Amino acid sequence: MAEAAEYSQKEIELHNSAGDAWMVIHGEVYDVTNYIQSHPGGVDVLIEAAGTNASEAFDNAGHSDDAFDLMVPLRIGKLKGYKKRKARIALAKSITPPTSNTSPSTKKVTSDTAKYTIVSLGTAALYYGLTTSGMDRNIMSKASSLGKNLVTFAPKWAVSSDTVVTSTSSKPGFLMGLLVGAGVLASVHTLIARRLLQIVVSLDSPRYPYHFKVPKTPEFNLLQQRGWLDSEAAASAIPLAKKELVSPNVYRLTFTLPSSHPILGLPTGQHVAITTVIDGETVTRSYTPTSNNADKGILELLIKVYPDGKMTNGYLANLNIGDEVHFRGPKGAMRYSRQLCKKIGMVAGGTGITPMFQIIRAICESDRDTTEISLIYANRTEQDILLREELDAFARRYPKIFKVYYVLENHSSEWKFGSGYVTKDMMAEMFPSSSEEGSKVMICGPPGMVTAAKKSLVSLGYKQPGASAKMSDEIFVF
Ligand SMILES: Cc1cc2nc3c(=O)[nH]c(=O)nc-3n(C[C@H](O)[C@H](O)[C@H](O)COP(=O)(O)OP(=O)(O)OC[C@H]3O[C@@H](n4cnc5c(N)ncnc54)[C@H](O)[C@@H]3O)c2cc1C
Numbered sequence: 403m404a405e406a407a408e409y410s411q412k413e414i415e416l417h418n419s420a421g422d423a424w425m426v427i428h429g430e431v432y433d434v435t436n437y438i439q440s441h442p443g444g445v446d447v448l449i450e451a452a453g454t455n456a457s458e459a460f461d462n463a464g465h466s467d468d469a470f471d472l473m474v475p476l477r478i479g480k481l482k483g484y485k486k487r488k489a490r491i492a493l494a495k496s497i498t499p500p501t502s503n504t505s506p507s508t509k510k511v512t513s514d515t516a517k518y519t520i521v522s523l524g525t526a527a528l529y530y531g532l533t534t535s536g537m538d539r540n541i542m543s544k545a546s547s548l549g550k551n552l553v554t555f556a557p558k559w560a561v562s563s564d565t566v567v568t569s570t571s572s573k574p575g576f577l578m579g580l581l582v583g584a585g586v587l588a589s590v591h592t593l594i595a596r597r598l599l600q601i602v603v604s605l606d607s608p609r610y611p612y613h614f615k616v617p618k619t620p621e622f623n624l625l626q627q628r629g630w631l632d633s634e635a636a637a638s639a640i641p642l643a644k645k646e647l648v649s650p651n652v653y654r655l656t657f658t659l660p661s662s663h664p665i666l667g668l669p670t671g672q673h674v675a676i677t678t679v680i681d682g683e684t685v686t687r688s689y690t691p692t693s694n695n696a697d698k699g700i701l702e703l704l705i706k707v708y709p710d711g712k713m714t715n716g717y718l719a720n721l722n723i724g725d726e727v728h729f730r731g732p733k734g735a736m737r738y739s740r741q742l743c744k745k746i747g748m749v750a751g752g753t754g755i756t757p758m759f760q761i762i763r764a765i766c767e768s769d770r771d772t773t774e775i776s777l778i779y780a781n782r783t784e785q786d787i788l789l790r791e792e793l794d795a796f797a798r799r800y801p802k803i804f805k806v807y808y809v810l811e812n813h814s815s816e817w818k819f820g821s822g823y824v825t826k827d828m829m830a831e832m833f834p835s836s837s838e839e840g841s842k843v844m845i846c847g848p849p850g851m852v853t854a855a856k857k858s859l860v861s862l863g864y865k866q867p868g869a870s871a872k873m874s875d876e877i878f879v880f
């Protein structure tokens with residue numbers, strides 16, 4: 403069999419136009435010139451990738467097996483000197499996942515309880531050590547003359563032990579009262595304060611727990627943990643467990659993850675693809691779950707049904723409980739982490755809120771993330787606003803972190819937010835300036851809105867993004 407031709411990076415770079423387009427994908431060289439116009443992911447992305455190593459952008463799009471089949475006849479050779487990278491090591495293998503079924507907030511309180519119990523026990527142990535040591539007898543006898551009566555503050559169990567009190571000079575006194583009392587009171591107060599705060603804010607919204615914006619324990623990033631989704635595997639099917647109509651034409655669909663993989667495994671900012679066959683045609687669409695890795699055992703979607711929508715009206719709206727749906731992912735160029743930027747402006751239209759919500763939720767629910775977000779969310783009518791209760795609750799709880807401004811095409815005279823379309827002036831007023839270090843704008847919505855928002859942002863000084871989205875883009879389009 404003939405050896406595959408080998409091309410250098412320099413040779414490939416010469417084939418960089420729509421009429422002559424080569425590219426490298428994982429060490430293989432493809433001539434996509436005759437495929438560009440048929441590419442379902444868009445003509446522009448392939449033209450932009452012509453003459454380059456497009457492996458990362460290709461992976462980010464999360465191509466299906468069909469795409470891999472289509473690539474075979476386009477392959478013309480290999481990249482000279484290409485060395486295969488080592489297989490990715492599953493993060494899940496190096497990090498022991500939490501085993502209990504408790505919610506993140508419950509886990510936080512449980513670990514706090516454990517901490518305070520340890521402090522209390524430590525205090526009691528210290529007291530025990532002091533009262534039984536010879537050195538302590540001196541201190542205790544001196545202290546007891548000062549604070550004999552203060553011992554009454556100590557609980558009975560701490561003062562009545564025969565092993566501790568054997569002489570008048572070693573009777574529990576001031577030091578013991580101070581130590582035991584302070585330890586127990588501090589623990590109880592802190593626990594009560596935390597509990598009360600959680601109860602008060604849980605009345606605010608039933609869905610998401612309250613969090614403290616204070617750096618605390620070393621970070622375990624559950625949201626980046628790998629799980630059921632596997633970008634390298636074929637689509638897998640899971641059953642629909644719940645279907646709720648949350649507003650006209652909008653369903654909340656809850657799917658059950660396999661018990662062997664109860665964590666979704668979707669990094670923040672990424673999405674999944676649903677594939678089905680409708681009238682003999684394979685249809686694939688992207689969706690960003692509103693659930694994340696913290697919601698064990700489920701994958702939850704918010705779906706807006708369009709009257710002429712192939713996937714939504716032709717398939718998802720007709721699903722019955724128990725029906726299995728094929729998911730693929732994680733997909734997408736965005737992998738949010740708190741180091742990404744300091745301030746984010748967001749423009750969302752209709753269901754374009756779902757990727758934004760995923761990031762907003764991750765930031766607001768993290769104790770360590772202080773990234774500031776300003777969201778402009780456009781819809782036709784007030785009824786069309788998705789996840790409003792949750793967005794308003796986040797804005798109320800974290801006013802320094804999250805601000806939201808709604809814009810409606812049609813509204814009543816009492817409407818107190820924006821009117822019409824999203825404008826350049828709205829973005830200039832709400833968003834960080836393009837010159838501010840660590841600022842970024844994210845856009846997701848109908849194509850008309852995306853184009854108009856990009857144009858306005860470029861005129862405000864933001865850098866025009868390429869056809870295929872990159873995490874480093876100043877204007878990131880989902
Ligand atoms: C990253 C990403 C995440 C997404 N997440 C969600 C999600 O969580 N929930 C969700 O419901 N959708 C989401 N979408 C949109 C989704 O992928 C489909 O575009 C949408 O469900 C319509 O598909 P369809 O086959 O039913 O409609 P199509 O047959 O493709 O189109 C039908 C009609 O709807 C219009 N239309 C299509 N998409 C939109 C849109 N986004 N806004 C306004 N009009 C539109 C078309 O112009 C057309 O008139 C997301 C899209 C992206 C890129």
Ligand code: HEM
Binds near residue numbers: 432464
């Ligand atoms: C020979 C090369 C390629 C082939 C045959 C190919 C084929 C396909 C196919 C069949 C789809 C439809 C979805 C699917 O079935 O996966 C698709 C979608 C897509 N492709 Fe490609 N592709 C190629 C290269 C690329 C490259 C290099 C990029 C990026 C630079 C890219 C970006 C995308 C995007 C963004 C989508 C849309 C994904 C979505 O909507 O979720 N593709 N491609």
